[in-house]
Amino acid sequence: MLVKFWGTRGSIPTPGRLTEKYGGNTSCVEVRVAGKLVIFDCGSGIRDLGISYFEEFGTTGIEAHIFISHTHWDHIQGFPFFPPAFVQGNTFYVYGTAARRASISSLLSGQMQPEYFPAKLDDMAASFHYRAFKDAVDLGDGLIVETAELYHPGMSHGFAIHHEGKKVIYATDNELNLGLKFKDDNAGYSAGYVNPRETLLPHLIPFFEGADLLIADCQYTDEEYLHKATWGHASVSAVMTVMAEANVKRLAIFHHDPLHSDRVVDEIVVDAKNYLLRNEIYIDTFGAREGMVLKI
Numbered sequence: 001m002l003v004k005f006w007g008t009r010g011s012i013p014t015p016g017r018l019t020e021k022y023g024g025n026t027s028c029v030e031v032r033v034a035g036k037l038v039i040f041d042c043g044s045g046i047r048d049l050g051i052s053y054f055e056e057f058g059t060t061g062i063e064a065h066i067f068i069s070h071t072h073w074d075h076i077q078g079f080p081f082f083p084p085a086f087v088q089g090n091t092f093y094v095y096g097t098a099a100r101r102a103s104i105s106s107l108l109s110g111q112m113q114p115e116y117f118p119a120k121l122d123d124m125a126a127s128f129h130y131r132a133f134k135d136a137v138d139l140g141d142g143l144i145v146e147t148a149e150l151y152h153p154g155m156s157h158g159f160a161i162h163h164e165g166k167k168v169i170y171a172t173d174n175e176l177n178l179g180l181k182f183k184d185d186n187a188g189y190s191a192g193y194v195n196p197r198e199t200l201l202p203h204l205i206p207f208f209e210g211a212d213l214l215i216a217d218c219q220y221t222d223e224e225y226l227h228k229a230t231w232g233h234a235s236v237s238a239v240m241t242v243m244a245e246a247n248v249k250r251l252a253i254f255h256h257d258p259l260h261s262d263r264v265v266d267e268i269v270v271d272a273k274n275y276l277l278r279n280e281i282y283i284d285t286f287g288a289r290e291g292m293v294l295k296i
């Protein structure tokens with residue numbers, strides 16, 4: 001499996017010199033596996049991904065599976081700017097949750113009403129197939145995408161790609177802290193958490209278990225989280241606690257806060273590594289960078 005990061009930022013694109021190491025485009029990750037193209041989320045990073053498809057494959061005959069975690073702006077705002085969508089002869093399968101009252105096509109078309117964008121969803125000339133997912137999607141050729149509900153206002157979903165014994169997970173916009181409990185409420189983070197297997201949504205540890213790569217929302221330092229609880233994103237120690245319990249092998253820190261310069265993201269990565277060191281846990285941990293390619 002090849003994993004490429006096209007957008008790693010949360011909330012809003014943040015171009016500029018202060019974010020050039022980790023990138024300013026919002027959430028978009030591409031996975032190439034079993035001869036298929038799989039895309040997680042349509043943040044602003046999907047624009048460059050689309051341009052790269054033209055360069056690599058030509059303008060027509062492109063086929064990809066697009067999974068949408070949820071429809072907050074930073075996960076769909078690049079969709080109207082995905083150039084292959086406007087070319088006849090391309091085919092896209094778009095998966096959104098079946099748990100919402102509105103279908104994924106109507107939610108995507110909402111941001112393309114004439115008040116917001118000059119072209120409508122129906123003006124996209126590629127062939128689109130919209131599908132509602134529940135628990136898992138079978139893409140054929142031994143490729144299964146398992147889904148799981150995460151902790152997020154309005155709900156977000158994580159996706160686990162399984163192929164030939166490998167497991168890569170994309171799980172962003174996930175406030176794991178809400179499912180954890182402190183050992184001592186008065187001592188907070190310094191006392192650590194109760195075993196997350198006993199407190200987290202019961203499906204989540206098995207969902208993360210043994211992942212070869214987990215791309216996870218780790219937006220806040222522990223200090224910041226104290227002021228941003230219930231905003232829908234996790235803190236460093238919460239993510240590390242859960243990843244350790246689930247025996248994750250590699251962790252990409254993702255969905256960087258728009259207020260965080262490269263220097264702050266570097267500090268979050270150091271915080272994460274220190275947390276693991278203190279607790280004698282080995283997980284290969286790094287900050288996801290736009291343009292980074294991983295072979296799993």
Ligand SMILES: [Zn+2]
Pocket residue numbers: 010011027072074075173255
């Ligand atoms: Zn987000």
Ligand SMILES: [Zn+2]
Pocket residue numbers: 070072152156173232
């Ligand atoms: Zn969100």
